[in-house]
Amino acid sequence: MAFVEFRALDKKSLVEYIQHTPALASKLGDKVDDLDIREVGDGNLNFVYIVAGSAGSFVIKQALPYVRLIGESWPMTKERAYFEAAALKEHGHWCPDHVPEVYHFDRTMSLIGMRYLEPPHIILRKGLIAGVEYPLLAEHMSEYMARTLFCTSLLYHSTTEHKRGVAEFCGNIEMCRLTEQVVFSDPYRVSQHNRWTSPYLDADAEAAREDNDLKLEIAELKSKFCERAQALVHGDLHTSSVMVTQDSTQVIDSEFAFYGPMGFDAGAFLGNLFLSFFSQDGHANQGNDRKAYKEWILQTTEETWNLFRQKFVSLWNEHKNGSGEAYLPAIYNNDVLLELVQRKFMKDLFHDTLGFGAAKMIRRIVGVAHVEDFESITDASKRADCERQALNFARMLLKERRKFEGISEVVSLVRKSN
Amino acid sequence: MAFVEFRALDKKSLVEYIQHTPALASKLGDKVDDLDIREVGDGNLNFVYIVAGSAGSFVIKQALPYVRLIGESWPMTKERAYFEAAALKEHGHWCPDHVPEVYHFDRTMSLIGMRYLEPPHIILRKGLIAGVEYPLLAEHMSEYMARTLFCTSLLYHSTTEHKRGVAEFCGNIEMCRLTEQVVFSDPYRVSQHNRWTSPYLDADAEAAREDNDLKLEIAELKSKFCERAQALVHGDLHTSSVMVTQDSTQVIDSEFAFYGPMGFDAGAFLGNLFLSFFSQDGHANQGNDRKAYKEWILQTTEETWNLFRQKFVSLWNEHKNGSGEAYLPAIYNNDVLLELVQRKFMKDLFHDTLGFGAAKMIRRIVGVAHVEDFESITDASKRADCERQALNFARMLLKERRKFEGISEVVSLVRKSN
Structure with missing residues (x-):
């Protein structure tokens, strides 16, 4: 685990996080100097980053302890990331063809690393x-x-x-x-x-x-x-x-x-x-x-x-x-x-x-x-x-x-x- | 807690247990030398003792990790005592007139001390x-x-x-x-x-x-x-x-x-x-x-x-x-x-x-x-x-x-x- 306490990541700290997380770094062939990172969370709740390197890619989804759209005035448990990851894994086990693979889950950080559903998805x-x-x-x-x-x-x-x-x-x-x-x-x-x-x-x-x-x-x-x-x-x-x-x-x-x-x-x-x-x-x-x-x-x-x-x-x-x-x-x-x-x-x-x-x-x-x-x-x-x-x-x-x-x-x- | 590990009590060790358990001893006015103890478990599952002294009485119900009637060949979780005590307390809270009071619960011992429902019950x-x-x-x-x-x-x-x-x-x-x-x-x-x-x-x-x-x-x-x-x-x-x-x-x-x-x-x-x-x-x-x-x-x-x-x-x-x-x-x-x-x-x-x-x-x-x-x-x-x-x-x-x-x-x- 790269961080011992929860913190909301930005593009910079995300790179640092990936460097310290073998399950993620290995998906990029352990090369983090050429990463293309885009924040694409269009939802109301979470931050979603697409992380792409020359040797691989994934998506990082981080839940914050409030509703993103509204801000800290509308708190919402970040533990939802735990249940999302658990359900993805369970459903993915039974139906791998239609559920993206989870590469990494960090409960402290409420952070899921998972397959990037590439275009034209x-x-x-x-x-x-x-x-x-x-x-x-x-x-x-x-x-x-x-x-x-x-x-x-x-x-x-x-x-x-x-x-x-x-x-x-x-x-x-x-x-x-x-x-x-x-x-x-x-x-x-x-x-x-x-x-x-x-x-x-x-x-x-x-x-x-x-x-x-x-x-x-x-x-x-x-x-x-x-x-x-x-x-x-x-x-x-x-x-x-x-x-x-x-x-x-x-x-x-x-x-x-x-x-x-x-x-x-x-x-x-x-x-x-x-x-x-x-x-x-x-x-x-x-x-x-x-x-x-x-x-x-x-x-x-x-x-x-x-x-x-x-x-x-x-x-x-x-x-x-x-x-x-x-x-x-x-x-x-x-x-x-x-x-x-x-x-x-x-x-x-x-x-x-x-x-x-x-x-x-x-x-x-x-x-x-x-x-x-x-x-x-x-x-x-x-x-x-x-x-x-x-x-x-x-x-x-x-x-x-x-x-x-x-x-x-x-x-x-x-x-x-x- | 009188015992740190589970053990099935008999009349003798029960007295010792009561001596070391203020919630029970106090119900007897802290007098344990004149106790009348009877084992009355007519059910298939548990040991039930009626404990009566000159100053008070109660019932002790202990769950064993098997079905009493059959013996150790039919195992059954003694954790049931925990749920029994929890339900007695919850139901007793809502309907004290028709649920006997729980005086004491010991999860390690799977043991409940509760009101003795005296004759002619x-x-x-x-x-x-x-x-x-x-x-x-x-x-x-x-x-x-x-x-x-x-x-x-x-x-x-x-x-x-x-x-x-x-x-x-x-x-x-x-x-x-x-x-x-x-x-x-x-x-x-x-x-x-x-x-x-x-x-x-x-x-x-x-x-x-x-x-x-x-x-x-x-x-x-x-x-x-x-x-x-x-x-x-x-x-x-x-x-x-x-x-x-x-x-x-x-x-x-x-x-x-x-x-x-x-x-x-x-x-x-x-x-x-x-x-x-x-x-x-x-x-x-x-x-x-x-x-x-x-x-x-x-x-x-x-x-x-x-x-x-x-x-x-x-x-x-x-x-x-x-x-x-x-x-x-x-x-x-x-x-x-x-x-x-x-x-x-x-x-x-x-x-x-x-x-x-x-x-x-x-x-x-x-x-x-x-x-x-x-x-x-x-x-x-x-x-x-x-x-x-x-x-x-x-x-x-x-x-x-x-x-x-x-x-x-x-x-x-x-x-x-x-």
Whole structure:
């Protein structure tokens, strides 16, 4: 360890840190005199440096004990880096193709050294705004979700391993609290943090806050989020937590990871694809009406869920005689019964996914943190029209989610809502 | 601390231990030369000593690192004493009237010093077998369950406090695993530990093991048991974990405590009252047909649930503006909505309670550990008749639990099943 106490690094001290850290220096062929270092943290929370030398490269991500965007007046535990690194390692173990490798973690410094996702990797959300198709996205994201969620659940783990993991990630409470507030609470009450495209959506935001049925349902989802330790979830799996090229899909930024409901991850991803869909009319122009692209988004959403379900059940069948303790082989040893429990499990997970997905959509329209998909639509009236469609659809989905039998029904309704 | 390493105490070394432990010695007015010490552990797990002097008394409970009944060949963590003491203190804090006071805890020795529940306190199960009515039982047990479950849930706690508690009690994994095995697994598979009143119930036990719908439902309950950290539950709240007199009701033996679903406690208690009901025909004789007593049991069961629901909702209303984070006042601030969420919460809890109650009944008839209610019926054929009624009712209840609107419907069906 190069430093015995935490300090925020700058470009100069970072070089010194690298020199004293063999796990990092070795990635550069132990040459630190020709380094190109760029600070690229576009998020609100952390410092992110790309470090490139003639013999290699990596990314350094350092968490500060406050929200970077606001400053020291909004403290936030830098221990989140510990949980991010732990989740990256755990998820990377189960799905190395879609999780960047961690080279080094320093708890004192809240610092992660990890693979640099070289160009042309970009943030998926930016690709979706630009109207770029990613033909392998559904394949890759379904693989990532199926493997990480299955392998960190009681379908694969013994209860002893599971409780050990749950206890450890209970420590990531501050990040869980933040999610509770911004996803499950603020959008449903008057809060100084909330904003929306005003005055266009004033009545819509108020209607959401006064919808008793909606608030009944969000309470059930919040309770699952707070109480149900089903798997080690990423915890923030929106389209800015994914970096893509035409061949590669990499999931990053797992500082919100904890043992929670699987549907929270699947819902975050699907919900953000729906947000992208509803934003497309705002990006259409004479050269490109985005109609074909909107269809690609819906197809990708449908395919992601269907492939996810298929891969998840395949993993289950493959490991049905393994050490997972949820469904012991001596009890669930006949094909009829196994299919029955799998059907029920996947149906419940589907409804959770729709519910959490809808909640993630709502909070991005009337809560504190918005998405660039909509924000980049400069005409406020046009933006509000897109957002209203998304909000109305999400409110319906949250309340009616149990009525849907499959993803194709949901996708049809999205199409109709537009 | 009197000893620096664990050792199993006997009467002689116990006196020495007390002499060196002021928290205990002071309870005896520091007089240890006139002590009356009796070993009364009738359970399978622990040593229990009643220590009485001229100036005071207490109970010493020591956990050994194996199952007492079997011996060192069946190891079991003595750390369970730590969780028992922690739960006694936490539950005692919220409900001092119905939880005996802990005077002393020694983690190294796995030893608890606590209030001696003096005669005429007896184990509730023995009272029920003897046909004794306890007019305050429903009042007291509903109070105990409402207060301990409400006050250790997110209805009362902040999420920070909650996650701290959850993480701590994740440590009680060995006891959770034992419950998983004996309640949710063994009864539904062939296991060397299972037994039943053979040959009478051979076909019944087999039918339970081959009932796919039943196995589908027990999987859902097991998942709630393993994954849902709703409140600090006692974890073994059957009628032998309760000591009673006509005026006093005291809950003991919380070594299975962990953060789990509330319905697991409420179900254990109600399910064991139903077991008592179904056993009564086996205890009837010419002098006492037990008909009136059976009605008292059913009334008490109904009253326990109704009072529990009432007290639980009262606590909720009382603390609705408190620090509990499940239903924030700024969101759930109108009477119509609050009633709506309370109704939904209590309905879900009711169905959980019926499910777990049924599971606890089934495991006492075809699993490893039976109950004295039935075991004390010497005529095996008569015993099997009683058990079969209970088993059939429980299988129905587990599968159909969501169809019941209130406890009176359930009780009517119990009456009809007899």
